[in-house]
Amino acid sequence: MAKDFPTRAENYSQWYNDLVIKADLAENSAVRGCMVIKPSGYAIWEKMQAVLDKMFKDTGHVNAYFPLFIPKSFFSKEASHVEGFAKECAVVTHYRLKNSPDGKGIVVDEDAKLDEELIVRPTSETIIWDTYRNWIKSYRDLPLLINQWANVVRWEMRTRLFLRTTEFLWQEGHTAHATREEAIAEAEQMLRVYADFAENFMAVPVLRGTKSPNERFAGALETYCIEALMQDGKALQAGTSHFLGENFAKAFDVKFLSKENKLEYVWATSWGVSTRLMGALIMSHSDDHGLVLPPKLAPTQVVIIPIYRNAEQLAEITLTVNKIKANLQAKGISVKYDDRDTQKPGWKFNEYEFKGVPIRIAIGPRDIENGTVELARRDTLEKSTYQIIDIENKIEHLLVSIQDNLFQKALAFREENTRKADTWEEFNEILDTKAGFILAHWDGTPETEQKIKDETKATIRCIPLNNQPEEGKCIYSGKPSTQRVVFARSY
């Protein structure tokens, strides 16, 4: 299974690509830059969706669905938005094909040219705010707390499975509020929801912060983000929540009559996470033996493999397994019993290890005699013998412990790989030898950030929330600075 599979140390990038493909999570499709999410990968995404969707609903949001296509002119209405988004996108220009006059295949029917081109949505602020204009008349119509699960398309030149693809799946929240304060509170709330999801379900520790103006969402006054650190020391932006001010309300003329009977512009937020989270999940925990999944997002949490020589032994083992399986399922634990006779136990061990099932149980005739099972945990690869009595409670605790261990391990890694740099030389040395997050002073100007990016490919990942003030000098310009910000090279 895992042959020709490089270690992380040998080639991290190749390790990731091979892992995604060999673990059957996704593959490149016949359409440039678009991926096929395979059943094993999609099952993880479905678990993510279910958790997030519940979190959104618990915070008062409802789902809706807006069109895939956006009229080209909509993008021109919000000036900074068009710069950020409308350039690299899929453009629909025609609505009909016809048989080729030469009889070979089909061609675009030039008679079916659209008067105005349609853009396949790269994000939906424009079409949604054009719609909100008719939904919002009075303060009684506010807040609008709406989320959409959808596919979006951004024409990417260099793509990587899950991390950067031309089409990807995501959710985008778009909320409308009567006041600035309420909109900011919403954007901050959704950042907390994302951080909660990343840390407590994905077991991925994240920094919470705001983006510098250079890295802000096109059209936002403030972009909040969560930033995770991958095992190769590169950062990955795992979710963003934007305070959009009145920009989209002004662009699409969305006003409401306030309690004081005044016509005012509506305040907006938007926030999103995408199938990119799959990349973050895979890269955070997996190892040279394959995928490692946190129990809370593993489609199969426990796999049971029988070890037997004949049908009689298998029958006896199956009897015991069926009880264990039923007890586990009663606790809401997902369990698979792999009694296929087409593969040997050793092959199955490798298979489930590679695919990241958190707990593997093996049962043979001697185990039945002794009332035991052999249990292997994927995170540490440790094997132990357990008494069958009360095994479902032991497994339940073990799953919690594996979930926690993965988080602690990732947290320790991040802490080891978060370093201060006080000079330009130090900054460059860390970047080139150790990578990770670098805490450094910055003079606060977009120009300096751009120069640092041009020279090192490192960007400001975030300005942490509740950052400690600290006097210092910008590592690049030497100008005064009042706080350290977080730099890294990133995905």
Add this chain to the structure above:
Amino acid sequence: MAKDFPTRAENYSQWYNDLVIKADLAENSAVRGCMVIKPSGYAIWEKMQAVLDKMFKDTGHVNAYFPLFIPKSFFSKEASHVEGFAKECAVVTHYRLKNSPDGKGIVVDEDAKLDEELIVRPTSETIIWDTYRNWIKSYRDLPLLINQWANVVRWEMRTRLFLRTTEFLWQEGHTAHATREEAIAEAEQMLRVYADFAENFMAVPVLRGTKSPNERFAGALETYCIEALMQDGKALQAGTSHFLGENFAKAFDVKFLSKENKLEYVWATSWGVSTRLMGALIMSHSDDHGLVLPPKLAPTQVVIIPIYRNAEQLAEITLTVNKIKANLQAKGISVKYDDRDTQKPGWKFNEYEFKGVPIRIAIGPRDIENGTVELARRDTLEKSTYQIIDIENKIEHLLVSIQDNLFQKALAFREENTRKADTWEEFNEILDTKAGFILAHWDGTPETEQKIKDETKATIRCIPLNNQPEEGKCIYSGKPSTQRVVFARSY
């Protein structure tokens, strides 16, 4: 709320459109033919999705995701498929916009023209079978039982909310099998799943049958369908399941090594239902007072409205309501307590009646004294006084009873509106005066079906499964026929 809302008898078509819009289910968007599914409508679709998704998984299917775009050349590979689908579709020809040279807005960048145009998927057989070629090598890789939840685009000239829109949401199952028999069994199984869903969740009785060749899916050897009858006597195709034979395997060269070590083509099925089901649901049960929803798909099953004069009364009522609410929720019943002081009880009564909440409870100070509530059921509009004691069990039973009543009512309607026609005159008279399903003899030829369609707009909705053989003469051609088939005008 419901003013300017026509009755079904006055104008069925307008009644439907107004209902969809005034009940906040969906609306037309700024993009021609594309709808916005509003939160109230999307909540119903989410309930449909959850039930169907579980049914698919219970029958062994898994979800995956394939690209939105399909290379144009893929459509030319399956000859009948291209005729049926590739003509009216959204064509992506460019991947970049640029600032207009005149400084006004943005224009398509002609330098960013795609070498091969991409079609926004109208259905995914081609891209999926192109992918399956790499997934299927041996009989061990079969069956592949995969479903996808996705958006699709078919460029429709005349659109109606939910019933026919340019973009719609759906699920499409695409399965691959080693034998013809297994593929047919799968297609028939999924028809049963759809019929079960329609009848036991949507409370919509459906005919199960096969399509005549004229109405078959483009590329199928057999199309199974479920057909429902709307209150205006028009039929609505509510779901289809296709046996595709080896057509797509041959078009995309998908072969497998059989147990007997022979290289064979793979057998295929595909099956789908869409947001069109929303139209069927709305039109089947709703009345001149507004929406009527079957309890199993109603996002809010019970609404409770307090009747009070002062804060003290409200506080007392709320105390009682909170207990009822908790008891209902413990039974998995979704309940909303509308204690807003911005609207009067009468307004709320109308509102929830119009939006189809199955049960409405009103509680006033006298009810508190008497230990009673006033309960109104949406399906019959009957009001009764109930003792509060054990109210949650009474409501639970009442929800079951409403669900059943809606189905029985729709079934009785269909039976009353299913008629035999033995002559061409009779056929036309029924069509023009009563509509409904017409059981009539047909000579079995596509030519006759086409002529009947051209002259009457009626089509063969299905040839019922397990149809009784009966000797007769075709109503149109007078030629001999061995069975009656089901005709109707349809959505």
